[in-house]
Amino acid sequence: MDLAPPDPAEPASDQALLRAARLGDSAAFAVLVERHGPAMYRYAVRLLGNPQDAAEATQAAFVSAWKSHTYRGEAALRTWLFRLVSRRAADLQRKRRPIPMHEDLIAALAPPAPDNPLQDALDHELLAALRLALAELPWHQRACWLLREIDGMSYDEIATVLGLTPGSVRGHLHRGRRTLAERMVRWR
């Protein structure tokens, strides 16, 4: 293994890890996978509505990142990785027949955390309702909303991830938020 055991007090930066990975250091790449993979997978699951497809998109994105030398540092590595998984997810979405999101399937995706006293049955149903509403949004509205509200990306970052202009991102977000607010109003 090339890298010394990671020091929690001084983790290597994305740039340092990618630099080593580009020279064939798979241990360095594994650190990047653990650092960014969970968020990428979470995004893909909620975008595609299917854990198997999300796993495939995430794997394909990382294999592409491992093989690619096109990243030049114009955007943050995280943004570039999300762009890769977004593209793979879009490819899968185009190829596969849409699967309707049933409420019990959505509920199974987010079971109540038994150790969290704050999450009662009402929260669980609220979360399931949001998942269902998200699944019914058009692709770009759902993607923009997830990247903004869950992953905290800026409009410029979202534009880079999805290959849109920042203006388009604003439009998709506005429409998506409005639709979700209308869908969730009965929960007031």
Place this chain on the structure above:
Amino acid sequence: MALNQPHDPLERATRALRDAREPGWIELSAAVMSRVKAVVTPAARILTSPGDAEQDGPRNDDGSRTWVSARVLTAALRRTLRSQHYAPSAIRLELDDDRLTAVNIDLVCAYDTDLQANGHEVRSRTRQVLNELLGPHQAGSIEITVADVVLGNPNLV
């Protein structure tokens, strides 16, 4: 219901979604690395040369020779050429008919270090690796380019 929960249902649900985890990551991360490690990129082979400067490489009684994969050499250089003052960002091997003719190394150096000294040290260490893996009579140049300078240890920053 906790007192600090937002009243707006969308905001509340969004917060819950932000905190929710999607199961399956541990298995997926192992699958990702399996696929990554299974990627095979073509690598040139480099002819080694023996200690007595024979031109055609070491031959045993059957006349066979020994080659080392460029991937093996690059990995050895990658592991060796690291210090708190520098790290390689690119390693390019030039070959002519399976013989190594040049090694070109891009370095990222720490700010406020002696770049010339870094270059000399990298060149010396590179020559050592070439001698160990390919034999003591490897001709060719070792070109060092300082491609970037960073604040701190280049292996971490």
